[in-house]
Amino acid sequence: MKTRVLGNGGLAVSALGYGCMGLNHGYGPGPGREAVDLGVSLFDTAEVYGPYTNEEIVGEALRPLRSRVVIATKFGMKIVDGAMVGTDSRPQQIRRVAEASLRRLGIDTIDLFYQHRVDPAVPIEEVAGTVRDLIAEGKVRHFGLSEAGVQTVRRAHAVQPVSALLNEYSLWTRDVETNGVFEVCAELGIGLVAFSPLGRGFLTGAMGADTAIADDDFRHQLPRFTPQAMAANQALVDLLRRLAGAKSATQAQVALAWVLARKPWIVPIPGTTKPQRLRENLAAAELELSADDLAGIDGAAAQITIQGARYPAPMQAATGR
16 A cells, blocks of 8 residues: 655555544444555544444554554544534543543554544634643644634644644545645645545445435435435436446546545545445555546536535534634
């Protein structure tokens, strides 16, 4: 597996990481440890996945392989009776989460510690300063932000260098190209970790308007996964299918190769519940898209208007702050 570097602090990771949320939260059980043997080094979890149990699963799987992996987890969400009920990035809470995550993961240091969502009640300088102190104490190695606005990134980076921004990015979610995130990453030397690079499964072609989504599946809440939106967005899947046929690849591989080709500091972290899909996804790192391929994809995609919001309004309001 090829490697990429996140941030100016030299955090080297596999070109494709692994989003661990689906191991037990949101989608159902799936592969984990096998990914390491296939060359994956970046694993992304969070205290809210489960909540809490995802970190335990990831820790149990990866502790024997600790020297080969980079473990990212997150703080900043308020959890009451097993449910997320807002944000909480008070310094004392960040410290509590760090200690609890270290314990559940069974490790001495968190490699990459993200603020999961910006907390409007706590100045970002206090958040960054707390993580800076945790780094000085050896409990954290690198600082990250998830779905933060550009000015927040700049203010945080001035206190403690940000190694990575965690944002959704794929052929059907391209906000970071126009909202300043690409520019601030390039200017400040910050990596972009792209979650849901396969459009939460839709871009693989495995879903359609007639797909039944279970009530406990996270996608059930998302406007893009209504039957009407999926039918309207099928044109993007059809585009990927044509490209995959021309490249003797799968749609997922083309979608991931496209993300990888955008910038050398982008690391997609697809999640999957199937070992065969894991192997398929990782093969995308070897799929080369030419400049003509990329121009053709962009031209064709520009003719497709994506239907359905990425998140319901309350969830969207918690991003980009």
